[in-house]
Amino acid sequence: MGDAELTGVHCRLDELLAERGMTLTRLSEEVGVSLVNLSVLKNDRAKAIRFSTLIAICEALDCAIGELLVRAER
Template sequence: MPDTELSGVHCRLDELLTERGMTLTRLSELVGVSLVNLSVLKNDRARAIRFSTLTAICRALRCDIGELLVVTPTPEAQP
């Protein structure tokens, strides 16, 4: 089961990069986070993110946290 389904949080990093014409490599250079860690975030496999990383990504992409991370509908628990 993907982490998105467990947490109910989706990272829109891929969409924001596309909208801004930026590569993951360039973002990595701007924020000082490895490509591997950004890829984990981009593919909704991250289990946590530091506030400093979150802030740096949002500054580089000129977005708000709510544009980067969104809550996704989760299936209702079965009785």
């Protein structure tokens, strides 16, 4: 069972980055979050996220929170 299945939340960061032609490195620079932490989020291994980080990511990607975080398919 994957982490997204355990938490019930899937992070669409990889898909949103691809749609916008942005790298994880560029996002890291824009939002001031380490590559390691963004990678954890991108790979559905995060157990929590700060609201300030969530807002910064959504602003950088010009997306809504519901586009970034969705319920995991079971």
